[in-house]
Amino acid sequence: MPSPLNIREDRLLAELAHLATISAHPAPAVTRVLFSPEDLAARAWLVSLASHAGLATRFDAVGNLFITLEGSDPSLPPVATGSHTDAIPNAGAYDGTVGVLGGLEALRSIREAGLTPRRSIELIMFTAEEPTRFGLGCLGSRMLAGALSPEKARALRDPDGRSLEDLRPADCPGDLEEVRLAEGCYHAFVELHIEQGPQLDTAGLDIGLVTHIAAPAAFRLYFTGTGGHAGAVLMKDRHDAFLAAAETALAVERAAIESPSPDTVGTTGVIRISPSAINSIPCEAMMEIDFRDTDLAARDQALARIREDAAAACARRGVSLDWSCINSDPPAVCAKDLLDIAARHADSLGCSRIPMISRAYHDSLFMARLCPTAMLFIPCLNGWSHRPDEYSRPEAITRGTAVLARTLFDLSA
Amino acid sequence: MPSPLNIREDRLLAELAHLATISAHPAPAVTRVLFSPEDLAARAWLVSLASHAGLATRFDAVGNLFITLEGSDPSLPPVATGSHTDAIPNAGAYDGTVGVLGGLEALRSIREAGLTPRRSIELIMFTAEEPTRFGLGCLGSRMLAGALSPEKARALRDPDGRSLEDLRPADCPGDLEEVRLAEGCYHAFVELHIEQGPQLDTAGLDIGLVTHIAAPAAFRLYFTGTGGHAGAVLMKDRHDAFLAAAETALAVERAAIESPSPDTVGTTGVIRISPSAINSIPCEAMMEIDFRDTDLAARDQALARIREDAAAACARRGVSLDWSCINSDPPAVCAKDLLDIAARHADSLGCSRIPMISRAYHDSLFMARLCPTAMLFIPCLNGWSHRPDEYSRPEAITRGTAVLARTLFDLSA
Numbered sequence A, B: 001m002p003s004p005l006n007i008r009e010d011r012l013l014a015e016l017a018h019l020a021t022i023s024a025h026p027a028p029a030v031t032r033v034l035f036s037p038e039d040l041a042a043r044a045w046l047v048s049l050a051s052h053a054g055l056a057t058r059f060d061a062v063g064n065l066f067i068t069l070e071g072s073d074p075s076l077p078p079v080a081t082g083s084h085t086d087a088i089p090n091a092g093a094y095d096g097t098v099g100v101l102g103g104l105e106a107l108r109s110i111r112e113a114g115l116t117p118r119r120s121i122e123l124i125m126f127t128a129e130e131p132t133r134f135g136l137g138c139l140g141s142r143m144l145a146g147a148l149s150p151e152k153a154r155a156l157r158d159p160d161g162r163s164l165e166d167l168r169p170a171d172c173p174g175d176l177e178e179v180r181l182a183e184g185c186y187h188a189f190v191e192l193h194i195e196q197g198p199q200l201d202t203a204g205l206d207i208g209l210v211t212h213i214a215a216p217a218a219f220r221l222y223f224t225g226t227g228g229h230a231g232a233v234l235m236k237d238r239h240d241a242f243l244a245a246a247e248t249a250l251a252v253e254r255a256a257i258e259s260p261s262p263d264t265v266g267t268t269g270v271i272r273i274s275p276s277a278i279n280s281i282p283c284e285a286m287m288e289i290d291f292r293d294t295d296l297a298a299r300d301q302a303l304a305r306i307r308e309d310a311a312a313a314c315a316r317r318g319v320s321l322d323w324s325c326i327n328s329d330p331p332a333v334c335a336k337d338l339l340d341i342a343a344r345h346a347d348s349l350g351c352s353r354i355p356m357i358s359r360a361y362h363d364s365l366f367m368a369r370l371c372p373t374a375m376l377f378i379p380c381l382n383g384w385s386h387r388p389d390e391y392s393r394p395e396a397i398t399r400g401t402a403v404l405a406r407t408l409f410d411l412s413a
Helices: A009-021 A037-052 A097-112 A139-144 A150-155 A199-203 A241-258 A296-317 A336-348 A394-411 B009-021 B037-052 B097-112 B139-144 B150-155 B199-203 B241-258 B296-317 B336-348 B394-411
Strands: A030-032 A056-059 A065-069 A079-083 A087-091 A121-125 A188-194 A207-213 A215-224 A265-274 A284-293 A320-328 A353-358 A373-378 B030-032 B056-059 B065-069 B079-083 B087-091 B121-125 B188-194 B207-213 B215-224 B265-274 B284-293 B320-328 B353-358 B373-378
Touching (some): A030 A037, A037 A056, A037 A065, A037 A097, A065 A097, A079 A097, A079 A394, A097 A188, A097 A394, A139 A150, A199 A207, A207 A394, A215 A296, A241 A284, A241 A296, A241 B241, A241 B265, A265 B265, A296 A320, A336 A394, B037 B065, B037 B097, B037 B121, B065 B097, B079 B394, B097 B394, B188 B336, B188 B394, B199 B207, B207 B336, B207 B394, B241 B284, B284 B296, B296 B320, B336 B353, B336 B394, B373 B394
Parallel strands (some): A079 A188, B079 B121
Antiparallel strands (some): A030 A087, A056 A065, A065 A121, A215 A320, A265 A284, B030 B087, B207 B373, B215 B320, B265 B284
C-alpha cells in the first residue's frame, strides 16, 4: 500500500465552485451545453489545471479530453477514471464534475505524494454525457466503445441543424473514425459520481458500490394532427396533436407505475408544439421519452404497452404518429474485483458503504464494453440532481475522492 | 344609390398575394408578428398603397393605422372599416388581410367612381389582433375602446421581456394615453373577414351576416413541481409539472366537449416546460388556454370545472398551480340596422347570405363598444384558418368587398 494519499479538500471544493460559475445561466443554476461558449471555457480551464499539475493532455476528434499521469511502464494498458463536465439547462454543480475534478485531485494526490504508478493513470472528460445538444447521451463514451459509428455521429444534428463537425473546436483534431478504442485498451475504469437519488443520503452512508447500471432507452415522437383557429373549429372536428401527446405522456407514467419491476421509470422530458399560439389548435407535437429499468424484459414490455396506448389515442383523434428510437442500450454489470478493491479502501478509510444499482445513465455504461468497470457513488442532498440546488457535502466529496485515488493507485500497481 | 362601384379584383388579389410574401416563414406560410421586421414592412407598404391612392394616413401611439377617404362634411363622425395584417406563426394569407386590403379597395372604388361620401370613411389597420407577441389579442382595438388601460398596456412584456414602448417604431408617436377614442366617435363600423370555419364553404354561400361575436377568455397557467434526474427518481417520489399540465389540457377538452352549449370550444395552444431535457423531470410547465362561447354562463361554468380538475390533478401530484386570466371579454351583439343595409346590398349584387355567429375573436368585439358594429364573413376553403393552406376564392373576396364598399358608402350618406 502507498503512503497515505492526501486529498486537498480546499483545492477540490474551490475548483468545483469555480467550474459552477462557467455557466450560461446565473448561479446557482449551471448550464453547459456541448460546444457552447461555456463548455469550451470549461474545457480550456481543465487543460490549464492539468498542465499546471504537470499532467499531459490531449483531445480526440469528438472532444473527449484525456489527462495522463504517466506510469513507470507506459507500455501496459493504463487504468482510467473520468466523468463529464457538460450540464443540462439549469442543472447543478456536482453531476459529472465530481468525477472529473475528483479524478484530477486523485491524480494530483498520487503525484504530490511522490509516487509513480506502474501503469499510467488516465482521467477522461467525456464529451456530452448529457443529451441536450444532439438528443443522444454519452456521445463521447459511446464513440470510444464503438456503440455509435462515426457515420451515425456525423448524421447527428442539433436543434439549429448543426452537426458535430460544424461545432467541434479546432483543438479537437483528427477523424471521427479514430475515436473508437480497442477492447482491452484499459486495464480498468472506475467512475466517481454523485448518486442522483436519495438512498445514500437518507441512510447516512458514505459510498455506494454500483453493481449494475440500468438499461436506458430514449424515443422521439412526432404527432401530426390538423391545425386551425381555436375559436372557429368545433371540438368534434378537431385533430389536436398536443392532446394526443398529452395522453401519451400520461400513458408513459402509467406504464412505469404499473410495471412489475420496482426500478422502472419513465419520463417525458421534452414537449414542443407548433404553431404554439394561444388561439391556434396544435397541428404538430414533438415529445421525447426516457424509459429505464434494470430488468430489460420489464422495460420492453412496458414500452410495448405505451406504444399501444399512444397508437390508440392517435387513432381516436385522427392524429398520425412517427415513433423513433434515439437509443436503446442494454444494462451494464460492474466488475466484482474492482468493487472488492474499492470496498477494501472504503473500509480502511472508515467509510460506510453499500452495494447499489445505478438508475441513471453514465459513461461507465459504455466503458464497461472496453474493460472491467466500476462506479463509486457518493450521497447528494435529498437525491436532488439536474437542478440548481443539487448538493454534496464537502466530506462526502473528499471521502469519495480518497477511495477513488487509492483504488486507482492500487489498480495501477 | 351610387353608380356601380367597381371592385378591381386583379389589383386586390395581386395585393393580397404580395402581402403574403412579407413573411418570416417561406411561402405558403405567413408569419407577421407585431413590430417584427415583417410587420413593419407590411405597415410601410400599406402606407405607400394608401398614399398612391391619394388617401391620408396616420398612426396612433399603439400603432393602429388610420387611412382616410375624406367626406364632404368631415365634421360628422366618420364611417369606419378595418381589420388586421399581423399573422401568427405559420398562418395563411387571408385572415385579417381581406378586411384591410378589401377595405382599401372599397375606399378606392368610391374614389375612382368619382364619388365623395358625406361622412369621411376610415380604414383602420388594427395593431396586433393576434396575441402572439404579448399574449393578449386585439391590442389596438382594445385600447381604442378603453378595454385595456395605457397603464396595463405599458406593463405588457413579450417573451424576451420587451415592452410595447421598447418595440413601437418611430412613426407611431405620441402617448398611449391618447389612443382611447370616445364612444360615438364613429357613425358605424363594418369589418370584412374570412369565416375561419366551414359553414359558408360547406353550404356554398357568399356572405355571412354576423349577429353575435362569441365571448373569449384566455388564461395562463404556471405549474411548479419538483425536478430531478429522469433515471434516479422513482415514480412514487415525483412531482412532475408537465404531467399535471397534460391532465389539465385533457380537462380543458373534456369541459368543452361536455358543455351543454353547442358553441363551447377550448384549446391549449401553448405549452412550455423546463428544463426541457430528455433526462430531466419537468419542474415547471407554462400553458395557455383559450376558451370561448356565445353563452357566457355556459363558458363560466365549464371554466369552473376545468379549475376544479386542474386543482385536483395538482393536489394529487404535489404540484402547485398559479392560474392567471389574460383576458375575459363579454360577447358582442352586432347592430341590426347595419346588417339590414348589408343584406340589401348583398341581395342587389346577387349574393346568397345567412345570419351567423362568429366563434372567432375580432377587433369588431371592441369596436362594438364605440359605435354600432357589424361583420361580414366570406367563405374560406374547408373553414381552414391559421394555417398555410388557408384559402378564399377570388370571387368570394370580390363579392365580400363589393358588399362592404356599398354598405360603407350607404352609411356615409
